[in-house]
Amino acid sequence: MSNLNADETVVVVRDVCKEFHRDQLTIPVLSGINLELSTGDYLALMGPSGSGKTTLLNLIAGLDRPTSGDVIVCGQNLGQSSEGELSKWRSRHVGFIFQMYNLIPVLTAYENVELPLTLTSLSRRDRDDHVKAALEVVGLQDRMDHYPRQLSGGQEQRVAIARAIVTDPTLLVADEPTGDLDAKSAAEILDLMHRLNTEKEFRKTIVMVTHDPNAADRARRILHLEKGLLVSEVTDNRTRATVQ
Amino acid sequence: MIPAKYNLRNLRVRWMTTLLTVVSTGLVVWASVLCFGLTDGLQYALKVTGHELDLIVLRKGATDEIGSGIEQKVAREVASLPGIAKDEQGQPQCSVEFVTILTKPRRNNGGTVNLIVRGLESVGRTLRPGFRIVAGRDIEPGKFEAMTSRSMAARFENLAIGEKIEVNRQYFEVVGYYEAAGSAAESEVWTDLRDLTIARKTPAAVSAVCLRAESPEQRDALVALLADDKRFQLNAIRETKYFEDQMNQANAVQYIGYIIAGFLIFGAMFAAANTMYAAVASRAREIGTLRALGFPQGSILLSFLFESVVLCSLGGLIGCLATLPFNGLSTGTSNQFSEITFSFRFGPRVLAQGVMLALVMGLLGGILPAIRAVRLNIITALRER
Numbered sequence: 357m358s359n360l361n362a363d364e365t366v367v368v369v370r371d372v373c374k375e376f377h378r379d380q381l382t383i384p385v386l387s388g389i390n391l392e393l394s395t396g397d398y399l400a401l402m403g404p405s406g407s408g409k410t411t412l413l414n415l416i417a418g419l420d421r422p423t424s425g426d427v428i429v430c431g432q433n434l435g436q437s438s439e440g441e442l443s444k445w446r447s448r449h450v451g452f453i454f455q456m457y458n459l460i461p462v463l464t465a466y467e468n469v470e471l472p473l474t475l476t477s478l479s480r481r482d483r484d485d486h487v488k489a490a491l492e493v494v495g496l497q498d499r500m501d502h503y504p505r506q507l508s509g510g511q512e513q514r515v516a517i518a519r520a521i522v523t524d525p526t527l528l529v530a531d532e533p534t535g536d537l538d539a540k541s542a543a544e545i546l547d548l549m550h551r552l553n554t555e556k557e558f559r560k561t562i563v564m565v566t567h568d569p570n571a572a573d574r575a576r577r578i579l580h581l582e583k584g585l586l587v588s589e590v591t592d593n594r595t596r597a598t599v600q
Numbered sequence: 601m602i603p604a605k606y607n608l609r610n611l612r613v614r615w616m617t618t619l620l621t622v623v624s625t626g627l628v629v630w631a632s633v634l635c636f637g638l639t640d641g642l643q644y645a646l647k648v649t650g651h652e653l654d655l656i657v658l659r660k661g662a663t664d665e666i667g668s669g670i671e672q673k674v675a676r677e678v679a680s681l682p683g684i685a686k687d688e689q690g691q692p693q694c695s696v697e698f699v700t701i702l703t704k705p706r707r708n709n710g711g712t713v714n715l716i717v718r719g720l721e722s723v724g725r726t727l728r729p730g731f732r733i734v735a736g737r738d739i740e741p742g743k744f745e746a747m748t749s750r751s752m753a754a755r756f757e758n759l760a761i762g763e764k765i766e767v768n769r770q771y772f773e774v775v776g777y778y779e780a781a782g783s784a785a786e787s788e789v790w791t792d793l794r795d796l797t798i799a800r801k802t803p804a805a806v807s808a809v810c811l812r813a814e815s816p817e818q819r820d821a822l823v824a825l826l827a828d829d830k831r832f833q834l835n836a837i838r839e840t841k842y843f844e845d846q847m848n849q850a851n852a853v854q855y856i857g858y859i860i861a862g863f864l865i866f867g868a869m870f871a872a873a874n875t876m877y878a879a880v881a882s883r884a885r886e887i888g889t890l891r892a893l894g895f896p897q898g899s900i901l902l903s904f905l906f907e908s909v910v911l912c913s914l915g916g917l918i919g920c921l922a923t924l925p926f927n928g929l930s931t932g933t934s935n936q937f938s939e940i941t942f943s944f945r946f947g948p949r950v951l952a953q954g955v956m957l958a959l960v961m962g963l964l965g966g967i968l969p970a971i972r973a974v975r976l977n978i979i980t981a982l983r984e985r
């Protein structure tokens with residue numbers, strides 16, 4: 357595993373194909389994807405429904421393994437890792453932001469944010485510091501004893517973001533993080549993600565799936581997927597184009 | 601490790617199903633612990649009643665005291681046989697006894713049932729395990745007095761101290777209560793041997809001779825001696841064996857109890873499994889989320905097993921607590937002739953059995969749902985609503 361300095365490559369996706377099997381049927385979803393992301397990249401994945409965006413995101417996040425090709429993230433070849441290794445790797449390197457927030461309903465905001473830290477060897481006191489700091493970043497310290505049902509959608513998503521960053525992972529993955537929010541809340545979430553990407557103390561590499569062109573505009577790079585192929589890329593001047 | 605509060609709060613949130621499952625496992629544990637307690641009480645009564653060195657001498661061909669009749673003269677001669685233990689005064693520990701069965705009403709209109717009345721002399725009392733008088737006094741010969749145990753006094757009419765029990769129009773006044781370490785003796789009423797044979801108008805006949813041998817070898821020698829003796833026409837049975845035979849019927853009832861308990865346990869395990877399957881199904885997306893956050897499969901397994909065990913243990917705890925009012929409460933079972941009273945015994949062993957049962961139900965009922973939770977595909981689980 358390599359040390360991650362600034363501008364080091366975080367994600368390498370090389371000749372990746374992904375097929376699903378249902379009954380006797382083989383469903384090809386991704387074919388020949390190549391992609392590279394460096395520290396501080398912010399990628400928006402766009403494309404029609406069923407084009408394979410979530411599938412690609414899941415591969416990068418180590419939730420699934422490619423049928424062929426390599427996915428190397430934070431120095432780990434995910435395709436060659438066992439289920440157990442992937443679990444451990446995810447807890448260290450990836451923060452997840454879901455469309456439906458996916459907070460645990462029976463746990464308070466505080467406890468939800470604390471959850472990933474229970475997988476670390478941090479002391480209770482250190483955990484407390486981390487949780488409070490993360491909640492402060494998303495501006496919800498005053499709601500830490502609230503249960504998810506006592507929060508608005510936007511607030512829930514902010515708690516989810518606090519949970520995603522509390523372990524200080526390298527990579528944030530977000531699958532339609534604003535898909536279930538009104539325009540105002542969506543804008544708040546996008547601002548927050550922008551901060552996490554740009555501010556020096558965070559500098560998170562972000563991969564976000566979105567249908568919303570406004571959301572995609574906040575990213576540094578936009579990739580379009582169509583039927584399992586990367587068809588076009590929009591990049592700003594700070595990023596190297598790596599689509600072949 | 602997934603924090604325990606995650607499971608505990610989920611149990612609280614779906615309190616209705618939790619309650620139903622707790623009640624069903626609780627009932628099963630309650631019934632099983634009662635059953636264990638009953639069995640334990642019965643076995644205890646059996647065990648303490650039979651003394652290793654004791655023999656019961658009956659007429660040849662008789663299988664129990666009621667069906668046995670011995671001439672009193674012959675019975676007295678048994679005391680002079682070799683190998684019988686002596687008490688401090690040098691008297692042989694050999695008791696001539698007369699047993700009769702009466703039909704007597706139970707208290708609170710409980711109907712009439714058979715009651716054993718035993719006539720014996722003071723040596724017979726010393727042969728009973730842990731015999732001691734706990735209220736009133738010992739009976740005196742010639743005064744038509746009786747004594748019994750507290751639980752018998754509570755179960756039968758006319759058996760409390762000061763009351764009089766009738767045998768063939770002869771009244772015996774109850775003057776004392778005794779204990780005999782929970783043995784079968786506590787299911788009887790005792791009077792003086794002579795007084796009882798007079799009341800029964802059979803002064804020349806007795807039922808049995810109870811005696812204690814000096815050693816196991818002497819005991820076996822006595823059995824052989826009596827078996828060979830054509831003149832006596834007697835048969836000596838080891839007391840331990842005698843009570844075992846007496847209880848075989850009760851054992852059959854006990855096995856039926858175990859079989860029913862087995863079915864109940866199976867049912868409750870199903871209820872627990874069903875509850876846990878529902879929990880896993882409704883929390884698929886949460887499970888997917890936990891896995892995404894990096895919780896390994898093992899901790900998902902443990903978490904759901906824990907939840908199931910907590911669920912069943914709650915039932916177990918309540919079930920065990922609900923048996924406590926029965927502790928020491930005596931009850932009766934009928935063997936072929938009379939009622940044997942014995943107490944429920946919920947010692948640590950019986951309660952531990954109840955708790956173990958709950959744990960086993962939790963583990964066995966929870967394992968398949970927990971495995972299902974573990975085997976959920978993360979991606980499909982995350983797609984669930």
Ligand SMILES: Nc1ncnc2c1ncn2[C@@H]1O[C@H](COP(=O)(O)OP(=O)(O)OP(=O)(O)O)[C@@H](O)[C@H]1O
Nearest residue numbers: 376377378383385404405406407408409410411412
């Ligand atoms: N576990 C699976 N088993 C079988 N087919 C699957 C599986 N996961 C995804 N697919 C299929 O792969 C294709 C791409 O799915 P994916 O979820 O990646 O699309 P998407 O671009 O995220 O679409 P949307 O915008 O609707 O979320 C779809 O046709 C889908 O049916």
Ligand SMILES: [Mg+2]
Nearest residue numbers: 409410411531
């Ligand atoms: Mg998708």
